[in-house]
Amino acid sequence: MKTQEEIINRIRQLKQEKNAVILAHYYTRPEVQDVADYLGDSLGLSQEAGKTSADVIVFCGVHFMAETASIISPQKKVLIPVPDAGCSLAEGVCGKDLAEWKQQNPDGLVVSYVNTTAEVKAYTDYCCTSSNALKVVRNLPVGKKVLFGPDRNLGQYIRWTTGRDMEVWNACCCVHQPIDAEMVLHALEQYPEADVLIHPEASCSHDERVLNHPRTFMYSTAGILKHAKESPKKQFVIATELGTLHQLRKDNPEKEFIPIHSDLICTEMKKITLENLLEALEKEQYEVHVPQEIRERAIVPIQRMVNL
Numbered sequence: 685m686k687t688q689e690e691i692i693n694r695i696r697q698l699k700q701e702k703n704a705v706i707l708a709h710y711y712t713r714p715e716v717q718d719v720a721d722y723l724g725d726s727l728g729l730s731q732e733a734g735k736t737s738a739d740v741i742v743f744c745g746v747h748f749m750a751e752t753a754s755i756i757s758p759q760k761k762v763l764i765p766v767p768d769a770g771c772s773l774a775e776g777v778c779g780k781d782l783a784e785w786k787q788q789n790p791d792g793l794v795v796s797y798v799n800t801t802a803e804v805k806a807y808t809d810y811c812c813t814s815s816n817a818l819k820v821v822r823n824l825p826v827g828k829k830v831l832f833g834p835d836r837n838l839g840q841y842i843r844w845t846t847g848r849d850m851e852v853w854n855a856c857c858c859v860h861q862p863i864d865a866e867m868v869l870h871a872l873e874q875y876p877e878a879d880v881l882i883h884p885e886a887s888c889s890h891d892e893r894v895l896n897h898p899r900t901f902m903y904s905t906a907g908i909l910k911h912a913k914e915s916p917k918k919q920f921v922i923a924t925e926l927g928t929l930h931q932l933r934k935d936n937p938e939k940e941f942i943p944i945h946s947d948l949i950c951t952e953m954k955k956i957t958l959e960n961l962l963e964a965l966e967k968e969q970y971e972v973h974v975p976q977e978i979r980e981r982a983i984v985p986i987q988r989m990v991n992l
């Protein structure tokens with residue numbers, strides 16, 4: 685059995701030998717985050733996948749993220765250490781669902797969250813992440829109906845904020861859904877000095893009591909990190925997946941971060957370990973393949989998003 689230090693050293697060595705880069709999402713385990721070359725939220729990771737000069741991308745995240753990287757960089761070998769690391773939200777809509785929805789609304793523009801399969805992206809007009817969803821929707825021609833999916837909480841937040849004519853698909857993230865308005869209002873009362881930083885996949889995302897409160901802020905993961913760094917406040921309640929706390933505490937050792945609930949863990953992201961990351965590099969497994977016909981269609985909405 686190798687020690688953690690030996691595993692990390694071997695990962696670094698193989699990375700150099702194979703000209704590989706490790707991309708990791710903030711929800712992965714702390715030790716995986718620490719060995720990554722680039723740590724980011726969904727948007728940052730997509731951008732990095734397009735920019736890297738590495739030959740191999742090892743994607744520490746869930747399957748749709750690795751698939752997106754492969755769509756963006758088809759000439760690179762994209763590996764995911766655990767091929768069945770899935771996402772409850774991405775599973776909430778399939779290509780056939782979306783094709784039917786489009787057929788029922790021929791004038792609508794489909795905006796899909798990046799948390800979707802390549803097949804769904806192939807039926808999408810614009811992709812977005814939680815970082816840029818508002819920007820994407822605000823850039824669409826005025827008066828055009830928007831079909832937004834699959835996350836109902838992010839969709840309703842965007843509808844509330846932009847006032848757009850939007851139909852919203854009814855799926856959600858099982859990790860963020862339990863963050864409701866009562867939980868947030870209780871935290872505001874319990875910590876009267878703290879800002880409460882909330883991911884828009886939370887079910888309180890369109891509750892006016894939350895949105896109109898001066899100490900609540902709705903952000904993507906990168907937005908939460910930015911706010912915590914730039915704010916003069918010393919205490920924050922964090923209403924998102926708990927993996928985010930690792931970087932928040934590293935960036936701001938003098939500040940206090942309180943998770944709004946102790947159960948907000950994406951078990952799929954946590955499937956990635958240092959051991960299976962090393963195995964992925966050693967055996968060059970598991971390679972993500974997107975069929976050419978799907979890739980050619982799926983790249984269009986991703987490119988529109990990245991260009992914004």
Ligand code: 13P
Nearest residue numbers: 725726813814815904905
């Ligand atoms: P962001 O990375 O866009 O903040 O989204 C969070 C998420 O749930 C990713 O799966």
Ligand code: SF4
Nearest residue numbers: 771772773857859950
């Ligand atoms: Fe999917 Fe939710 Fe996990 Fe993100 S946190 S990967 S949306 S299940």
